[in-house]
Each structure stands twice: as structure tokens, then as C-alpha cells.
Amino acid sequence: MEGRRNKYIAVQYKLYTVDEQGEHLVEQTTPERPFDFISGFGFALEAFENKVKNLAKGETFTFELSKEEAYGDYEQERVLDLDREMFAVNGHFDHEHIYKGAVVPLQNEDGNHFYGRVLEVTDEKVKMDLNHPLAGAKLLFSGLVTENREATKEEIQSLINHLHGECDCDECGCGHDHGEGCGHHHEHEHGEGCGCGCGHCH
Secondary structure, three states, X not given: OOOOOOEEEEEEEEEEEEEOOEEEEEEEOOOOOOXXXXXXXXXXXXXXXXXXXXXXXXXXEEEEEOOOOOOOOOOHHHEEEEEHHHHEEOOEEOOOOOOOOOXXXXXOOOOOEEEEXXXXXXXXXXXXXXXXXXXXXXXXXXXXXXXXXXXXXHHHHHHXXXXXXXXXXXXXXXXXXXXXXXXXXXXXXXXXXXOOOXXXXX
């Protein structure tokens, strides 16, 4: 099967981090909620997409991605102390959404969207970690391709709308719960297939 663009791919998988102590399960999709994406749009990690895009429906896979192929090194400079005023709504701090452990959507001055994890909230600052939750980790994917076909025009248009922010869901229009902000970008609840191979997330 040639590696052409605009293929609709769906996979079920288990995702593990790998270290000296062994393998640690961090995410698992379900048959009802596989990770699906359209190739060629940068919606999935490039290395992940390259591993699965030429596999036929029904084929299984097991492969590792180095931290360089996945989410890179954990960078301490991506941990920022931001003024509480940045998270005020109508003059009041947004306690409902900004609390230790929360993952929140952010936007920089260039209009790029990304996610940050709240590490600490003080009287003056919010400590925010902009690293991907799996930064610095070697990843192991093991799973099954449940669909691999040419994407329909409607599916492609829906993805384009999503990428341009023309969406219906509460945060980004993907129709999924971003859960813990994985990347993939992918948008299922973390632990239930957030698509860390996809880059929604993620």
C-alpha cells in the first residue's frame, strides 16, 4: 500500500513509556474510541504516522519511538511563572479552570494554540508547565490497524475546519475530550485513548 496523502487511518493501541525499570502503560484506546487521523496533515507524530500508514486493515504492530522521534527532551525553561491576572475572567481569578493539575488551552502572540499543565497557584503567580506530558520519554506502541483507506472529501473538510478552529466542541472542535492535553493532538480522554501518537494532544 503506497504512502499517499489523505488516508483515513484508525488504530487501537496500548502506549507504554520505556525506562530502566521496564514498560509502563500510560494510555489505551478502546474499540469504541480508536485513535483516528488523516495522513499528511501533521495531525499525528510523524514517526508514528510513518510506522502505521502503510499497514493494511487488520495488521498488528509493535514499535518504539525514541524521545527525539516523540516529544523531545523535557525542558525546564518551558516551566513558566505567569501572573495570576492572565487568568482573570471579568476581573476575578478563574478558580474553576485554573488549579493544580489542570490542563488548560493557551494561545501565544502568534495565534498558535497549545496546552499547559498547572503546577502551582500562589497569590501572585501561576506556575505552568508547557512541556508535553510525555516529553523526555521513550515510547512503545502496540496495537492493531482497524481502518486504512482513502479519506472522503467530507472527512478531509472536517479536519480542515478543525485545523482552522471552525469547531463545535468546547475547546477545539475535535469533538473529543482533551483530557490531559496529550497531542495529539488527538482528542480522547487521557487513559482512554488521547492519541499521544497523534499529536493532538497530541
